[in-house]
Amino acid sequence: xxxxxxxxxxxxxxxxxxxxxxxxxxxxxxxxxxxxxxxxxxxxxxxxxxxxxxxxxxxxxxxxxxxxxxxxxxxxxxxxxxxxxxxxxxxxxxxxxxxxxxxxxxxxxxxxxxxxxxxxxxxxxxxxxxxxxxxxxxxxxxxxxxxxxxxxxxxxxxxxxxxxxxxxxxxxxxxxxxxxxxxxxxxxxxxxxxxxxxxxxxxxxxxxxxxxxxxxxxxxxxxxxxxxxxxxxxxxxxxxxxxxxxxxxxxxxxxxxxxxxxxxxxxxxxxxxxxxxxxxxxxxxxxxxxxxxxxxxxxxxxxxxxxxxxxxxxxxxxxxxxxxxxxxxxxxxxxxxxxxxxxxxxxxxxxxxxxxxxxxxxxxxxxxxxxxxxxxxxxxxxxxxxxxxxxxxxxxxxxxxxxxxxxxxxxxxxxxxxxxxxxxxxxxxxxxxxxxxxxxxxxxxxxxxxxxxxxxxxxxxxxxxxxxxxxxxxxxxxxxxxxxxxxxxxxxxx
Numbered sequence: 374x375x376x377x378x379x380x381x382x383x384x385x386x387x388x389x390x391x392x393x394x395x396x397x398x399x400x401x402x403x404x405x406x407x408x409x410x411x412x413x414x415x416x417x418x419x420x421x422x423x424x425x426x427x428x429x430x431x432x433x434x435x436x437x438x439x440x441x442x443x444x445x446x447x448x449x450x451x452x453x454x455x456x457x458x459x460x461x462x463x464x465x466x467x468x469x470x471x472x473x474x475x476x477x478x479x480x481x482x483x484x485x486x487x488x489x490x491x492x493x494x495x496x497x498x499x500x501x502x503x504x505x506x507x508x509x510x511x512x513x514x515x516x517x518x519x520x521x522x523x524x525x526x527x528x529x530x531x532x533x534x535x536x537x538x539x540x541x542x543x544x545x546x547x548x549x550x551x552x553x554x555x556x557x558x559x560x561x562x563x564x565x566x567x568x569x570x571x572x573x574x575x576x577x578x579x580x581x582x583x584x585x586x587x588x589x590x591x592x593x594x595x596x597x598x599x600x601x602x603x604x605x606x607x608x609x610x611x612x613x614x615x616x617x618x619x620x621x622x623x624x625x626x627x628x629x630x631x632x633x634x635x636x637x638x639x640x641x642x643x644x645x646x647x648x649x650x651x652x653x654x655x656x657x658x659x660x661x662x663x664x665x666x667x668x669x670x671x672x673x674x675x676x677x678x679x680x681x682x683x684x685x686x687x688x689x690x691x692x693x694x695x696x697x698x699x700x701x702x703x704x705x706x707x708x709x710x711x712x713x714x715x716x717x718x719x720x721x722x723x724x725x726x727x728x729x730x731x732x733x734x735x736x737x738x739x740x741x742x743x744x745x746x747x748x749x750x751x752x753x754x755x756x757x758x759x760x761x762x763x764x765x766x767x768x769x770x771x772x773x774x775x776x777x778x779x780x781x782x783x784x785x786x787x788x789x790x791x792x793x794x795x796x797x798x799x800x801x802x803x804x805x806x807x808x809x810x811x812x813x814x815x816x817x818x819x820x821x822x823x824x825x826x827x828x829x830x831x832x833x834x835x836x837x838x839x840x841x842x843x844x845x846x847x848x849x850x851x852x853x854x855x856x857x858x859x860x861x862x863x864x865x866x867x
Contacts, residue, residue: 383489385418386798387480389515391507392498393423393434393462397527399441401558402498403460405790407442410459411452414795416492420483423462424476434462467499468506473514480515490520494797497526505543512547523797525554528619529610530806533822534815541808554797555806559620559721561789561796563777564747566804568627568723569641571745571753578743579632581727583702588740589853590628591724592621594712599665599673599837600690605681611688616712618818622649623806624747625708628723629698638802642810649813651699655821662825662832663691663842665715673715673837687825689832690714691841695852696817707852711845715837721747726854735768739857750864751777751786756857770860779865 388406390398409415423434435457444450463479465472484491495511497504508524516522526544531537544553559565572578581587594616600607607615626645633640664687666675676682676690691713698708723745730738738758746752752775759771777786796804824830833842846856 382417383487384416384492384520385420385484385487385489386416386492386494386520387483388419388421388494388496389476389480389511390421390423390496390498391467391511392425392500394425394427394429394437395498397498398423398425398496399437401788401790402496402794403438404442405788405794407453407456408788408791409795409798410456411449414798416798418487419459421460422476422480422483423460424465425462426464426466428464429462431462435460467503467510470510470514473510477515484517491517492520492522493517494521494523495525496794497524499527501529501531501540504540508544509547521800522548522552523554524548524552525556525794525797527556529614530555530619530811531815532610532614533819534812535819537811537815541811545808550808551802553808554802555811556790556793557619557623557806558789558793559747560623560804560806561791561793562747563786563792564745564751564753565624565627566792567753568624568745572628573632584704584706586727587706587725588728589707589709589726590625591709591711591726591849591854592624592628593710593720593722593724594621595716595718595720596714597716597719597838599676599715600679600682602680604676604679607690608682608686608688611692612690612712612714613692613694613818613822617692617694617710618814619806621710621712622814622817624723625696625710626810628725629700629703629708631702636803638805641803642807646807646810646813648698648700649810649817651703652696652817653699654817654819655694655696657821657824657830659695660821661691661693661842661844661848662689662830663713663835663845664688664832665690665713665837666834668837675837676715687829687831689825691716691832691835693841693845693848707854709849709852709854711841711849713841717838717840719749723747738768739770739860740855742857744862752864754862756860756862770857772862774862774865776865 390402392398406421438460439453439457442453444453461479463476465475480493497507499507504526531540572582626648629648630644631647633644664676667673667678677684677686693709693711696708696710725743727741729740742756744754744756754772754774756770756772758768761767761769793804833844835842
């Protein structure tokens, strides 16, 4: 059954959170579900069943949930109490039929109280190693025949083309593609969801969104923390698999896609797939790799000092890559994606740099830029040249600034997981990754990843807390980006 789960008082919905004792569930899944509950976005008869291998008493489990949820007033405190009453817990294995039957009995006991449809949403907040047995056990023993079944799968969706296909084939043996929601939380972020409206609901952006007017596009992800003891896990994947192949490539596909025929999920995703298929596989010449060392003051350890990281690891913690899209709209325009850990700040942004002014008559002018600040301090601002106020006739860089904290002071921007779980309940798959979209994405990266691992290509070192490898400026300049050194955007004071 497709479409939204029914809001009827006769129906029931149970969200089953697998991996309920893990960090992802406590930090993201349960707070997002509470956010939907307190804002009345969950259907009336909704219950939440946690499932994991750990044996945890229900009271202790609810304490762990509440410890991660912030409440701002007495009303929210009461709502949290009501929410926790809806949360139960079952322990069991991910590869044992008897355990899944026990889980099904617990869900049946909840849903037998109502006579309408019995919807079930399965959220797999699990490590990749148990994706396949868990999805098989759910389908064979916990699947409902009396309502919607929806399976939410967290990244990573494999490590390369082959492993991704293996996972996809295993899921397809038991689940329909229409039932699978591959979640990339960046697609739930407010400013990423805003991209299509910016592009297709504003005539002035639509008119210049092509190679005649745009010189280059940069999509940047920076975080100021290292692996923080999770180096053993990170070393298996690296920054390209962890950030660039999914989060940043998804943003690129929305920035570059053609206007879909409708806002239907399949029409939107069809256009994204066309973009990915028009990108040639990356080579070593297209990338700059980095790995962080300790901070200059000695307070922060280097990547190789993290417990679990092999001392000879060449896994990159920073990567910059240039992509070219072979299409009439974008031929010759470099899309530069950059991502890294242990950098100088927290920032995710999209920076569209326009062409030079033809026949320019003013000295020392900078290129126009449209910047979409994804996080933190969400904003859309346009850098343009303006006359310096006063008696001077010089052109100086200024901006038209739509900062959300100032313009939308009374609006709380929802967490990305909150937004995406609501999309699951609505049956809206536009912000989820389709199987052929995933395949097209891996084909871009797999040859490069295999070469890096086969040849043990050594990344360039950079200090913890810096902007990245020393070669970064030369890399982006080689691909056409021109920095305006005299300009610094600052968010407005409220």
